[in-house]
Amino acid sequence: MKKSIAFIITFLIFTYSSGQTKYGNPEVDLIQIQKDYSSWWTYQIKNIMLSRDFVALDTLSREISKETFLDQLVNGSYIPIRLKSQDSICYYKLFKIEPNSDTSIKATINQEAFDAFKNFKMENTPFPKFSFKDLNENLVSNETMKGKIVVIKCWYIHCAACIKEFPDVNQLVEKYKNREDVLFVSLAEDTPEQLKVFLKRKPLSYSVIPNMKIYMNEILQLNAFPTHFIINKDGLIAKVVNNYKSLEVALEEESKL
Known part of the structure; x- marks a missing residue:
């Protein structure tokens, strides 16, 4: 009985820390899409839309604000990946960029996120006098x-x-x-x-x-x-x-x- 309880507790801790059961797994192979710039860009342009509404997750699958998510992309070495989901909600998670990946991937992510962050900061503000x-x-x-x-x-x-x-x-x-x-x-x-x-x-x-x-x-x-x-x-x-x-x-x- 004690062993069963211990197993359940261990399983719950693992589930919580990984976040995979709740949010799903990455929809792509992280290593493969970072093989070269073209592979990453093909995925990015088709699947990642930083302007849309989404649930933002950090590297530990903890929910964070969209503002924090974009700030991490602008200033850090992260790649945004969409997770497979059983519901209609869009989940984006931060993953560390592979050390040996093309440096252009990080540079482009930083710039794309910078533009998205600037646009995001304008949301819910009055459109200027016109x-x-x-x-x-x-x-x-x-x-x-x-x-x-x-x-x-x-x-x-x-x-x-x-x-x-x-x-x-x-x-x-x-x-x-x-x-x-x-x-x-x-x-x-x-x-x-x-x-x-x-x-x-x-x-x-x-x-x-x-x-x-x-x-x-x-x-x-x-x-x-x-x-x-x-x-x-x-x-x-x-x-x-x-x-x-x-x-x-x-x-x-x-x-x-």
């Missing part, structure tokens, strides 16, 4: 956007990544065309004349506001393009993301609220 006219002379402001979910794309003509996602974001506009409470606005650095010529070749279904370089650089303090904001109906920033995949997921979540 009142401009689009290419069709329609006024777009905090007041006209009040009570709406607003998707804002920040871009410029010579940003290849910004233009590449045009077909995807146009499909997103089409998907929500019957939602009167969802607006799509874009801020562009370029002049009205430049934009009108460019958009004839590369149509964008968003409302386009020109001459926004100073506003984006000085007020929004952006250092990466494209950047997408999702503003909730209270005028607060719900999400800030830097790619279409993250935008699609974030908007789906926000539009359900």
Whole structure:
């Protein structure tokens, strides 16, 4: 009897310390994906979305805040891995980067996490004062956007990544065309004349506001393009993301609220 009790206690301690029973195992082989930069990046780009809502775990499978998780990725030598889960919740766990892995992996993780951390800090803050006219002379402001979910794309003509996602974001506009409470606005650095010529070749279904370089650089303090904001109906920033995949997921979540 005493042996049985001892075994149960030992099992529970092991389970608690490993966290595997509760949260699941890593969905990939940690050694294999760190063999080279390409292997890691293929996994990262398809499976890790630092902008999304997730349960953050440290190396001992203890729950930590998202802020702490991102800070560890920015300043430490960790790799984020998604865990297999029996529920619909997304779990990301920190693992130590292998000592012999490509140094570019750590450098890229640090930079990706830095951008994600900066974006995260903007969440739940008011979107800065805003009142401009689009290419069709329609006024777009905090007041006209009040009570709406607003998707804002920040871009410029010579940003290849910004233009590449045009077909995807146009499909997103089409998907929500019957939602009167969802607006799509874009801020562009370029002049009205430049934009009108460019958009004839590369149509964008968003409302386009020109001459926004100073506003984006000085007020929004952006250092990466494209950047997408999702503003909730209270005028607060719900999400800030830097790619279409993250935008699609974030908007789906926000539009359900």
